[in-house]
Amino acid sequence: ERRWNKRTQQMLHGLQRALAKTGAESISLLELCRNTNRKQAAAKFYSFLVLKKQQAIELTQEEPYSDIIATPGPRFHII
Secondary structure: OOOOOHHHHHHHHHHHHHHHHHOOOOEEHHHHOOOOOHHHHHHHHHHHHHHHHOOOEEEEOOOOOOOOEEEEOOOOOOO
16 A cells, blocks of 8 residues: 655655755765754654655665665655
8 A cells, every 4th residue: 555645755756856956876864854853853754664665765774873874766766
């Protein structure tokens, strides 16, 4: 089931635009959460998890409590 909330859809489209604009291969959750409050950061983290579950992005984290890096997944441009 791929019923996403509006926030998750906006996150995916924002990631697609950001990667296309910068030509980068990945995006840092820490960068996305700069200048946001705790509630907004938690919402972005949750959206990352939903997108990972749907294989829209891949997530990597080198060690506990370190930054989470998102890269396009197999369904990044399909969804």
